[in-house]
Amino acid sequence: MKEMGNGGRADVNLVVSGAAGQGIKTVEKLLGKLLGRTGRFVFSTKEYMSRVRGGSNSTDLRVSAEAVDCPVERVDLLLALDGPAIGHMERRITEETLVVASPGDLEDRVGIRARKAPVDLEGLAEEAGRKVYSNTVAAGVAAGVLGLPLEECLPVLEGFFGDPDSEDVKGNTKAFKAGFEKGGDLDAGLEIEPGEAAGMLLMSGGDAVGMGALAGGVRFICSYPMSPSTAVLVFLARHARRFGIVVEQAEDEISAVNMGLGAWYTGARAMVTTSGGGLSLMAEGVSLCGMLETPMVFHVAQRPGPATGLPTRTGQEDLELVLHAGHGEFPRIVLAPGTLEQAFALTARAFMLAEKHQVPVFLLTDQNLMDTFYQVRELPLDDVDTTRFLAEAGEDYRRYSLDEGPPSPMAVPGSGTGLVCLDSDEHDEEGHITEDLDLRVRMVDKRLGKMEGIAEDVLEPELCGEGSIIVVSWGSTRNACLEAAALTGRDDLAVLHVCQPYPLSRKVGEILEGADAVITVEGNATGQFGRLLRDLTGITPDAEILRYDGLPFRADTLAEQLSSQLEGI
Numbered sequence: 001m002k003e004m005g006n007g008g009r010a011d012v013n014l015v016v017s018g019a020a021g022q023g024i025k026t027v028e029k030l031l032g033k034l035l036g037r038t039g040r041f042v043f044s045t046k047e048y049m050s051r052v053r054g055g056s057n058s059t060d061l062r063v064s065a066e067a068v069d070c071p072v073e074r075v076d077l078l079l080a081l082d083g084p085a086i087g088h089m090e091r092r093i094t095e096e097t098l099v100v101a102s103p104g105d106l107e108d109r110v111g112i113r114a115r116k117a118p119v120d121l122e123g124l125a126e127e128a129g130r131k132v133y134s135n136t137v138a139a140g141v142a143a144g145v146l147g148l149p150l151e152e153c154l155p156v157l158e159g160f161f162g163d164p165d166s167e168d169v170k171g172n173t174k175a176f177k178a179g180f181e182k183g184g185d186l187d188a189g190l191e192i193e194p195g196e197a198a199g200m201l202l203m204s205g206g207d208a209v210g211m212g213a214l215a216g217g218v219r220f221i222c223s224y225p226m227s228p229s230t231a232v233l234v235f236l237a238r239h240a241r242r243f244g245i246v247v248e249q250a251e252d253e254i255s256a257v258n259m260g261l262g263a264w265y266t267g268a269r270a271m272v273t274t275s276g277g278g279l280s281l282m283a284e285g286v287s288l289c290g291m292l293e294t295p296m297v298f299h300v301a302q303r304p305g306p307a308t309g310l311p312t313r314t315g316q317e318d319l320e321l322v323l324h325a326g327h328g329e330f331p332r333i334v335l336a337p338g339t340l341e342q343a344f345a346l347t348a349r350a351f352m353l354a355e356k357h358q359v360p361v362f363l364l365t366d367q368n369l370m371d372t373f374y375q376v377r378e379l380p381l382d383d384v385d386t387t388r389f390l391a392e393a394g395e396d397y398r399r400y401s402l403d404e405g406p407p408s409p410m411a412v413p414g415s416g417t418g419l420v421c422l423d424s425d426e427h428d429e430e431g432h433i434t435e436d437l438d439l440r441v442r443m444v445d446k447r448l449g450k451m452e453g454i455a456e457d458v459l460e461p462e463l464c465g466e467g468s469i470i471v472v473s474w475g476s477t478r479n480a481c482l483e484a485a486a487l488t489g490r491d492d493l494a495v496l497h498v499c500q501p502y503p504l505s506r507k508v509g510e511i512l513e514g515a516d517a518v519i520t521v522e523g524n525a526t527g528q529f530g531r532l533l534r535d536l537t538g539i540t541p542d543a544e545i546l547r548y549d550g551l552p553f554r555a556d557t558l559a560e561q562l563s564s565q566l567e568g569i
Contacts, residue, residue, distance in 0.1 A: 010064065010065060010192070011062055011063060011065075011066075011068060011192070012062070012063045012064075012077060012146065012190045012192055013060060013061075013062050013063075013071075013072050013074055013075055013076045013077070014031075014060070014061045014062070014063060014077045014078075014079070014142055014146070015058050015059065015060050015061075015075045015077070015078050015079070015092075016028065016031075016058065016059045016061070016079045016081070016142075017056060017058035017078065017079070017080055017081065017085035017086075017088055017089050018056070018057065018080065018082050018085045019054050019055060019056060019057070019081070019082055019084070020048065020049065020052060020053050020057055021052065021053040021054070022081045022134075022135060023081075023132075023134075023135035024046075024048075024057055024058070024135070025046075025059070026135050026139075027135050027136075027138055027139045027142075028044055028046070028059045028061065029160075030136070030139045030156075030157070030160055031061055031139055031142055031143070032044055032061070032202055032373060033156050033160060033202070034139075034143055034148060034153050034156050035061070035146075035148070035197070036198065036200065036202045037152060037153075037156050037198060038148050038149060038152050038153070038194055038198070039194030039195055039196065039197050039198040040063050040064070040065065040146070040148075040192055040194055040195060040197055041063070041064045041067050041068050041195055041197045041374070041375055042062065042064075042068070042197075042202070042373075042374060043060075043061070043062040043068040043069055043070065043071065043372070043373075043374040044059060044060065044061050044062070044372065044373050044374065045059070045060050045071045045368065045371060045372050045552060046058065046059040046060070046371050047313065047550075047551060048312050049312065050310070050312045056084050056088035058085070058088065058089060060072075063146060063192050064192065064195070065192055065193045065194065065195035066195055067195075067197075067374075067375065068374065069339065069374050069479040070479035070480040070482075070483055070553075070554070070555050071480070071552060071554045071555070072554050072555050072556045072557075073092060073554040073557045074092070074094065074556060075089065075092045075093060075094070075097045076096070076097060076098065076190055077097070077098050077100070077142065077145055077190055078093065078097055078098070078099045078100065078114075079100050079101075079138045079141065079142060080099060080100065080101035081121065081134065081135065081138060082105065083101075083105035083108050083109070085101075085105075086099065086101060086105060086106075086108075087109070090112060093112055093113065093114045094113065094114070095113045095115075096115070097114040097115065098114070098117055098145070098186070098188050098190065099112065099114045099115065099116055099117065100117045100119050100141055100186075101116075101117075101118065101119070101121075102118065102119070102120055102121055102122065103118035103120060106118050115188075117186050117188070119137075119141060119179075121134040121138055121141075121179075122134045124175065124178040124179060124182070125137050125175050127174075127178065128171050128174040128175035128178060129167070129170075129171035129175070130171055133175035134175075136172045136175040136176050137176070137178060137179035137182075138179060139176060139179065140175065140176035140177065140178065140179025140180040140181075140182075140183060141179040141180070141182055141183035141186075142179075142183060143176070143179075143180050143183060144179065144180040144181065144183020144184035144185075144186070145183040145184075145186055145190050145191075146190060146191060146192050147190075147191030147192060147193075150177070150180055153176070153180070154173065154176075157172065157173055157176055158173065161173075197375050200375040200376065200377055201375060201376045201378070202373060202375050203340060203373060203374075203376065204231065204340075204370070204371065204372060204373040205343055205365060205369040205370040205371065205373075206231025206232050206234070206371075207231075207235060207373075208337075208340040208341075208343035208344045208347070208379075209231075209232045209235075209273075209299060209343050209344070209347045209365065209370075210231075210232050210235030210236050210239075211235075211344050211379065212343060212344040212345065212346065212347025212348045212350075213232070213271060213297075213347050213348070213351070214236075214239070214243055215344065215347075215348040215381070215384045215386075216297075216347060216348035216349070216350065216351030216352065216384070216386075217269045217386060218236070218245060218269050218270065218271055218297075218351065219244065219245055219246065219263070219268040219269050219270065220245065220246045220248070220259075220260065220263035220268045220269070220271075221233060221236050221245065221246075221247050221248070221270065221271050221272070221273065222247075222248040222249075222250050222256045222257075222259040222260050222263070222272060223248075223250065223253075223256050223272050223278075224249065224251070224253045224255075224256055224274070224278060225249065226253075226274050226275045226277065227275065227301075227303065227311055227367070228275065228301045228303055228312070228314075228366070228370040228371060229273040229274050229275050229278075229299060229301035229365075229370070230273070231370055231371075232273040232299055232301075232370075233247070233249070246263075246268075253272075253274060253278040253279075253281035253282050254281055254282065254285065256272050256274070256278075256282070257272055257282040257285030257289075257296070257298075258285055260272050260285075260296055261285065261288060261289060261292065261294050261296060264294045264295050264296060265292075265412065265413070265420075265422065266412055266413065267390060267412035267415070269295075269351050269355065270296070270297070271296075271298070271299060271350075271351075272296075272297075272298055272299070273299040273301070274298070274299070274300060274301075275300065275301050275302065275303050275311075275318075276302060276303065276317065276321055277305065277307070279298065279300050279318070279321060279325055280321070280325075282298070282325070283325045283326050283327075284326070286298070286326035286360055287326035287327050287328055287330075288424055289359075290326055290328060290331075290332075290359070290360065290447070291328070291330070291423075291424055291426075292422045292423075292424065293358040293400070293407060293408070293410075293447065294358065294422070295351075295354035295355045295357075295358055295360075295410075296360045296361070297347075297350045297351055297354050297360075297361050297363065298360060298361070298362045298363065299347070299365065300318055300321075300322055300362055300363065300364050301365045301366060301369075301370050302314070302315055302317060302318045302364065302365065302366040303315060303366070303367050304317060304548065304550050305317055305318075313367060313550025313551065314366045314368040314476075314523065314551065314552050315366060315367075315523045315524060315548060315550060316366055316474075316475055316477070316522050316523035316524050316528070316529075317523070317524045317525075317528070317548070318364065319334070319474075319501060319528040319529060319532065320528050320532075322334055322362040322364055323501075323502055323532070326360075329444065329447075329448065330359070330447050330448070331359045331447065331448060331450045331451050331454060332359055332360050332361070332362065332502070333350075333353055333359060333360075333361045333362070333454060333500075333502065333503070334362045334364060334500065334501045334502040335349070335361065335363050335364065335459075335499060335501075336363075336364040336365070336474050336475035336476075336498070336499055336500070336501055337363070337365065337369065337475070337476075337499055338369075338474075338475055338476055338477070338478030338479065338497050338499055339478060339479065340369075340372075340374065341376055341379060341380055342499055343365065343369065344379045344380065345379075345380045345383050345384070346363060346499060347363055348383075348384045349383075349385065350363050352386075352387060353457060355388065355389045355390075355410075356387075356389045356453075356457070357407060357450050357453055357454050358407040358408075358410055358450070359450060359454070364475060364501070365475070365476065366475065366476050366523065368476045368523075368552040369475070372476075389410065390410055390411060390415065391409035391410060391411045391415070392411060392415050392416040393411035393413075393415050393416035393417065393418035393419070393420055394416050394418050396418065397409075397411055397416065397418030397419065397420070398429040398430050398431075399411070399420055399421055399422065399429075399430065399431045400427060400428070400430070400431060400443065401429050402429055402442055402443075402446060405446065405449075405450075406447065406449040407450055408429075408446070426439075426440050427443070451503065454503060458500055458503055458504070458505045459499055459505065460505050460507050461496050461497060461498045461499075461505055461507060462478075462496070462497040462499070463494060463495075463496050464482055464485075464494060464495045464496075465485065465493060465494030465495060466494060467490070467491060467492040467493040467494040468492055468494075468514075468516040468517075469490075469492050469493050469494070469515065469516055469517045469518075469519070469566065470493075470494050470496050470512060470515040470517070470518050470519070471484075471485055471493060471494070471495045471496070471519050471520075471521060471562065472495075472496045472497075472498065472512070472519065472520045472521065472529075472533070472541070473495060473496070473497045473498070473520075473522075474497070474498040474499070474501055474522065474529050475499075475501075475522075476523075476552070477521050477522060477523065477553055478495075478497045480521075480552070480553040480554060480558050481495050481497070481553070481558065482495050482497075483555035483559075484553075484555045484556075484558035484559040484561075485559075485562065487555060487556060487559035488559050488562055488563050488566070492516075493562070493566075496508070496511060498529075501529060502532070504533075504536045504537070508533070508537060509536070509537035509538070509539060512537065512539045513537075513539065516569075517543070517569045518541045518542050518543075519542065519543045519544065519545065519565055519569075520541045520543075520544045520545070521545045521546075521558070522546060522547075523546070523547050523548065523553070524546060525546060525548040526546075527541070527544045530544050542569060543565045543569065545558070545561050545562070545565065
């Protein structure tokens with residue numbers, strides 16, 4: 001059990017590693033439920049290869065008696081489901097790591113510096129009935145090592161696997177008990193006392209975005225599946241009938257965005273969910289959205305590029321893409337949540353902003369946030385604005401009226417006696433094609449004039465701490481930055497988190513102007529937010545910490561990087 005530098009919080013970082021197809025996700029989900037039900041806090045994140053079977057994947061489960069919301073690099077307990085898993089994790093293994101693996105796999109890795117605990121996972125699984133139960137044995141070992149109460153685990157286990165009278169549940173229960181006994185016998189010193197997590201919401205980033213879309217009034221989602229955004233499509237498909245949502249899997253991203261625009265034209269709040277490569281295909285639709293002045297919500301879950309890149313890893317490489325996607329000049333809004341609560345609130349807010357200002361709104365997440373899960377006390381339901389901004393089309397209705405707004409009143413077909421005309425060419429006030437160049441200038445000015453109203457709805461940054469050296473984060477780097485700053489032990493550090501990169505609040509510049517030094521942290525190779533910061537505020541960061549290997553920032557290693565940067569400031 002490790003004592004953290006930010007207040008003496010005790011936690012254990014458990015890693016389950018093995019090949020795709022060995023049931024790592026099952027172990028993750030089962031342990032997440034067990035830990036939450038028994039009062040332990042858990043934070044989970046994963047890294048996995050882009051393959052159906054084989055390779056080496058891993059899932060981190062950080063367990064604590066207090067709330068945890070970001071990953072760490074160190075490994076306290078490694079459950080290796082096969083031999084290659086040990087090699088895959090070797091760079092993170094230390095002398096204090098307890099490695100649980102089959103005797104043969106441990107013998108093959110005699111050189112690793114770790115505490116070795118040979119457990120015949122497959123043998124115990126076969127004794128329980130089937131070799132496939134080996135992942136359940138591993139979950140039992142983890143529960144035993146962490147000191148979970150068996151009597152509280154068994155009901156969760158039965159509910160997890162289904163009918164308690166089925167042979168499969170009986171076999172899994174027997175396998176879990178066998179692993180639990182082995183884990184308890186290890187006397188590893190990694191027990192975690194229960195906290196106050198029981199009854200809290202255990203949810204993922206995909207769940208949070210999906211729930212936010214429901215709260216925001218989504219009625220239509222059309223997407224072509226693309227990791228890591230697909231979790232939102234799956235979530236809404238699962239709940240479509242209950243909430244009256246149309247979920248359409250399009251043949252490609254071009255079709256998806258155009259169907260989404262058609263849904264908004266009829267008054268149905270719509271979104272598409274995709275990643276950078278998918279948004280590239282949607283770029284013409286983004287521009288069409290700008291000309292039609294039709295609202296649209298784009299959820300862009302980032303992953304490393306270019307091209308297919310690392311399709312199952314994380315990164316923050318698409319900020320400049322969403323800022324400039326689509327030809328021509330027109331307003332847009334970019335939101336980037338840093339927590340699950342923000343993912344919920346900002347998704348709901350995206351629908352309100354899109355309809356109010358008649359612009360595309362980009363919700364920028366990443367694989368790190370989408371695949372993460374941890375407990376939240378409550379979702380910010382009171383922050384959800386369900387206001388609709390639709391007008392009635394009277395006899396003299398002009399969709400692009402220059403006398404009102406910006407934006408011009410937006411009506412939908414059938415809302416009155418008037419006609420609702422749209423056109424992708426430059427148009428007059430009624431929506432008909434025009435080549436009147438003076439009118440063209442007035443229409444461009446009207447569209448760009450929306451930025452004044454958008455500026456009134458800009459979200460302020462979050463400043464944590466009173467130090468004069470400011471660490472700037474955006475999107476999913478928030479939690480790691482906060483814990484890393486605390487781990488440095490320095491009281492001259494503060495963390496500024498930006499959840500709306502564009503347009504940027506004026507307060508960001510005001511805060512940074514008074515700083516002794518500014519350090520940006522972001523998951524790309526070129527410092528995209530740092531450039532945006534310079535362009536919009538005139539402030540150039542004194543240092544930047546960039547990560548672009550496809551893995552998320554982890555609090556302990558980020559703290560070391562911050563300390564190193566601070567030596568030169």
